[in-house]
Amino acid sequence: MNGLFFIINPSAGHGKAMKVWKKVKRELERKKVLYRSFYTEYPGHAEILARQVATIQNYHLKTIVGVGGDGTIHEIVNGLSSFQQIQIGFLSAGSGNDFARGFKLPTHPVKAIRLIIQRINKPITQYDLGEYRLGGKKSGQYFINHLGIGLQADVQKEVENIPIKKLLAMLKMEYVTFIIAFFKVLLEYQPSSLEVCVNGESTTYNNVWFITISNGPNYQGKFKVTSNANASNGDLNVTIVHSINRFQLFMVIFLNMDGKYLKEVINTIACESISITSNKPSLIHADGEIVGETPVSISIRKSRVALIK
Numbered sequence: 001m002n003g004l005f006f007i008i009n010p011s012a013g014h015g016k017a018m019k020v021w022k023k024v025k026r027e028l029e030r031k032k033v034l035y036r037s038f039y040t041e042y043p044g045h046a047e048i049l050a051r052q053v054a055t056i057q058n059y060h061l062k063t064i065v066g067v068g069g070d071g072t073i074h075e076i077v078n079g080l081s082s083f084q085q086i087q088i089g090f091l092s093a094g095s096g097n098d099f100a101r102g103f104k105l106p107t108h109p110v111k112a113i114r115l116i117i118q119r120i121n122k123p124i125t126q127y128d129l130g131e132y133r134l135g136g137k138k139s140g141q142y143f144i145n146h147l148g149i150g151l152q153a154d155v156q157k158e159v160e161n162i163p164i165k166k167l168l169a170m171l172k173m174e175y176v177t178f179i180i181a182f183f184k185v186l187l188e189y190q191p192s193s194l195e196v197c198v199n200g201e202s203t204t205y206n207n208v209w210f211i212t213i214s215n216g217p218n219y220q221g222k223f224k225v226t227s228n229a230n231a232s233n234g235d236l237n238v239t240i241v242h243s244i245n246r247f248q249l250f251m252v253i254f255l256n257m258d259g260k261y262l263k264e265v266i267n268t269i270a271c272e273s274i275s276i277t278s279n280k281p282s283l284i285h286a287d288g289e290i291v292g293e294t295p296v297s298i299s300i301r302k303s304r305v306a307l308i309k
């Protein structure tokens with residue numbers, strides 16, 4: 001079947017995805033666009049669905065559109081990693097939406113779907129992906145926006161455990177969830193020593209709070225540490241925040257001091273590949289999804305995803 005295939009995460013944005021999908025469906029029907037839709041039923045399902053649809057439809061399939069948040073696009077990109085010819089559209093309907101913000105995708109669902117319909121079958125830009133390998137694993141997984149090691153990942157994990165998270169989301173106060181999680185983690189978090197190897201050269205950083213490896217231009221909305229990343233320049237942008245006290249860390253994150261005052265403790269590096277080991281296992285997130293612990297190696301995969309934008 002030619003037409004659009006949608007993968008919808010009904011749990012994304014605490015119900016927002018279903019509201020977005022309702023509006024989009026109305027627009028598709030109004031424009032008489034042929035489509036099929038699939039709902040995810042559990043974490044990881046979007047990756048499986050994307051791979052299955054791409055395999056079954058083979059050459060007939062041109063476009064898969066995700067409806068959800070950062071986790072949903074992360075899974076779809078991984079599901080389609082061997083199907084580079086398939087275009088990916090995305091309708092942002094998550095809680096944080098770092099990806100949509102960073103890639104400047106329209107946030108209004110009807111505007112976003114109109115843009116996708118216009119662009120189908122037109123030449124579109126291929127963007128880079130980051131590939132990460134955990135431990136000694138040979139096969140990699142991908143991220144489209146950013147990968148974070150350390151405090152960032154711990155906060156991400158803690159966000160899921162905040163009991164009033166749903167209530168705050170209903171009140172459109174997700175940032176309060178983040179602040180509670182951040183302070184809970186910050187009180188106990190012990191920075192670690194990390195060995196960072198870039199282009200064969202190793203450097204040890206002590207008292208590291210977190211490292212962010214960015215492919216896309218915006219990461220962790222609230223972790224406002226500068227990123228010059230650009231997903232079509234063939235580079236990863238690495239930011240290492242280390243050797244500061246808890247108060248300075250607070251300033252860096254909440255007041256967006258982005259290195260102006262703390263240049264010596266925020267290192268930024270542009271590279272094609274990097275590997276990281278630590279004196280104790282540090283948690284890792286990829287596009288906001290907790291994926292494992294250090295050690296990890298990461299490299300850029302140039303022009304690997306056809307993203308409609």
Ligand SMILES: Nc1ncnc2c1ncn2[C@@H]1O[C@H](COP(=O)(O)OP(=O)(O)OP(=O)(O)O)[C@@H](O)[C@H]1O
Binds near residue numbers: 012041044
């Ligand atoms: N049917 C489902 N039930 C529960 N969880 C699901 C389901 N389908 C997908 N998931 C999981 O929901 C999680 C959150 O999805 P997603 O990141 O897209 O939304 P979000 O967290 O609201 O948005 P954001 O990451 O932008 O803040 C993902 O880990 C995904 O695997």
